[in-house]
Amino acid sequence: MDDLKANGQGRRRFLGGLAGSVGLAGVPGLAAAATPGTVTKPGRDAYDVIVIGAGFAGLAASRDLAKSGLSVLLLEARNRIGGRTFTSAYQGKKIELGGTWIHWSQPHVWNEITRYGLNIEESPGAAAETVSWITAGKLKHGKAEPVWEKIAKAMERFCNVDGQGGRAVLPLAHDPLFRKDALARWDALSLQDRLDSLHLTREVRDLLSPQLGINCHNELGQAGFADMLRWWSLGDFDMGRMFDKLGRYKIREGMGELAARMRADCPCDVALSEPVASVTRFEDGHRVVTIKGAVYRASAVVMAVPLNVLQTITMTPALSTGKQTMANEGHTGRGTKCYIHIKQKVGNWMGMAPYPSPITLTWTEQQRDDGTLLVCFGPPGLLDITDEDAVQAALRTLLPKAEVLGVSGYQWDVDPYSRGTWCWYRPGQLTGGLQELRRAEHGVFMAGSDLAEGWRGFVDGALESGITAARDVRAYLKG
Numbered sequence: 001m002d003d004l005k006a007n008g009q010g011r012r013r014f015l016g017g018l019a020g021s022v023g024l025a026g027v028p029g030l031a032a033a034a035t036p037g038t039v040t041k042p043g044r045d046a047y048d049v050i051v052i053g054a055g056f057a058g059l060a061a062s063r064d065l066a067k068s069g070l071s072v073l074l075l076e077a078r079n080r081i082g083g084r085t086f087t088s089a090y091q092g093k094k095i096e097l098g099g100t101w102i103h104w105s106q107p108h109v110w111n112e113i114t115r116y117g118l119n120i121e122e123s124p125g126a127a128a129e130t131v132s133w134i135t136a137g138k139l140k141h142g143k144a145e146p147v148w149e150k151i152a153k154a155m156e157r158f159c160n161v162d163g164q165g166g167r168a169v170l171p172l173a174h175d176p177l178f179r180k181d182a183l184a185r186w187d188a189l190s191l192q193d194r195l196d197s198l199h200l201t202r203e204v205r206d207l208l209s210p211q212l213g214i215n216c217h218n219e220l221g222q223a224g225f226a227d228m229l230r231w232w233s234l235g236d237f238d239m240g241r242m243f244d245k246l247g248r249y250k251i252r253e254g255m256g257e258l259a260a261r262m263r264a265d266c267p268c269d270v271a272l273s274e275p276v277a278s279v280t281r282f283e284d285g286h287r288v289v290t291i292k293g294a295v296y297r298a299s300a301v302v303m304a305v306p307l308n309v310l311q312t313i314t315m316t317p318a319l320s321t322g323k324q325t326m327a328n329e330g331h332t333g334r335g336t337k338c339y340i341h342i343k344q345k346v347g348n349w350m351g352m353a354p355y356p357s358p359i360t361l362t363w364t365e366q367q368r369d370d371g372t373l374l375v376c377f378g379p380p381g382l383l384d385i386t387d388e389d390a391v392q393a394a395l396r397t398l399l400p401k402a403e404v405l406g407v408s409g410y411q412w413d414v415d416p417y418s419r420g421t422w423c424w425y426r427p428g429q430l431t432g433g434l435q436e437l438r439r440a441e442h443g444v445f446m447a448g449s450d451l452a453e454g455w456r457g458f459v460d461g462a463l464e465s466g467i468t469a470a471r472d473v474r475a476y477l478k479g
């Protein structure tokens with residue numbers, strides 16, 4: 001499946017989605033390696049290592065392995081690298097259709113930003129001055145500060161499971177299972193269970209629930225509470241600091257540029273538009289077969305595909321039962337992200353609405369001469385981003401006079417190579433499945449943001465897992 005169009009000409013047109021071909025007119029894919037001519041054809045059929053998936057996990061693994069002198073083939077299903085990040089443009093200005101925000105406290109991504117000399121810039125609405133929110137079915141407007149104070153207090157209460165603000169249960173954010181036994185009790189709960197147990201006022205509940213909804217990108221009943229404790233720990237046990245790390249700063253040159261620089265720094269073969277069908281282990285290594293029928297051999301394989309598509313690759317022998325269970329359950333991240341261009345100038349604004357609103361959280365991403373570009377998030381299945389009237393109707397619940405001029409986005413949940421957005425575990429998965437998911441099996445190494453220890457679900461986690469997989473593969477091949 002090739003990628004999409006995400007353009008911004010014309011009025012009131014949907015400008016994104018899944019398209020059949022990257023050659024469609026007006027596709028300003030700024031994502032790395034969408035340009036013809038940058039694809040390296042495999043030079044042979046046997047390698048030391050084959051890496052499957054050219055998201056940031058696969059790129060980091062390939063680069064580190066190839067730079068240590070091993071022969072590496074990187075096989076990617078799509079016609080571009082970058083995976084669940086995709087830099088595009090809306091009316092000439094960069095937008096990120098997938099992974100966007102990074103922070104200097106995310107060690108692996110910050111290391112890459114430093115290494116390749118990239119810069120950061122701020123999303124204005126992430127530090128909103130005014131907010132609109134829906135509580136008990138009524139729309140309210142106000143200054144952001146007092147509302148944020150309420151949300152911050154509510155989140156503190158939500159995560160205070162131990163009388164120490166969550167610090168006793170998840171003290172080491174990059175080692176989430178450090179106190180596994182203490183965490184397991186909370187891991188049995190969903191976000192909804194925890195919310196229901198707190199007896200919050202209706203307004204506080206209606207303010208907290210959009211924040212939880214965007215985090216798990218699904219209904220709260222599907223999502224594990226333990227992952228909220230993990231984000232809280234990664235966010236220094238503070239709402240403002242956590243939000244800054246999640247949604248405020250992005251790479252000025254775009255995620256696509258980071259991927260392109262990593263690719264350029266990686267002395268390996270890359271084959272794009274080569275979905276892998278199967279991996280089979282033999283006595284002397286592995287055979288990897290693509291859907292087009294190409295066959296490659298390698299001593300070790302790195303699986304750097306999303307958790308939600310892992311079961312689409314036939315493994316012989318089969319992966320362990322624990323891995324299969326995780327793959328079959330999948331993670332909860334399946335909601336929408338889109339950009340909405342409106343005629344009104346709303347300044348640095350944020351809108352919030354509890355489930356089942358189709359737009360859970362939205363904020364100003366660009367203040368423009370001809371209005372405002374909002375970035376919007378919502379749960380799965382409630383907003384058809386290809387239907388501009390539906391988008392306008394949904395937005396009007398928060399901004400009653402909004403006139404939509406254009407919508408742009410990408411449908412990650414129906415893309416067969418992602419089947420979802422960012423990773424958030426279901427109840428029980430963190431303490432029950434993560435360790436097994438990470439375990440290598442006979443020369444097959446697992447990588448990907450969806451199984452990282454630290455910033456799982458983020459670009460930082462993808463890099464962490466790729467670097468770790470490369471280290472483990474080197475040790476395995478030496479051993």
Ligand SMILES: Cc1cc2nc3c(=O)[nH]c(=O)nc-3n(C[C@H](O)[C@H](O)[C@H](O)COP(=O)(O)OP(=O)(O)OC[C@H]3O[C@@H](n4cnc5c(N)ncnc54)[C@H](O)[C@@H]3O)c2cc1C
Nearest residue numbers: 053055056057077083084099100101276448449458459462
């Ligand atoms: C809408 C959205 C918003 C996000 N926002 C943020 C954010 O603001 N900040 C942040 O840090 N993170 C964010 N994320 C999460 C982040 O983008 C991902 O966690 C990260 O990019 C995943 O990297 P990865 O390498 O693990 O997986 P992926 O990027 O998914 O890469 C896996 C690769 O495997 C390929 N593949 C799949 N099947 C096959 C096959 N059979 N054969 C060969 N290749 C295959 C895929 O095409 C893909 O290129 C967001 C994600 C989405 C979708």
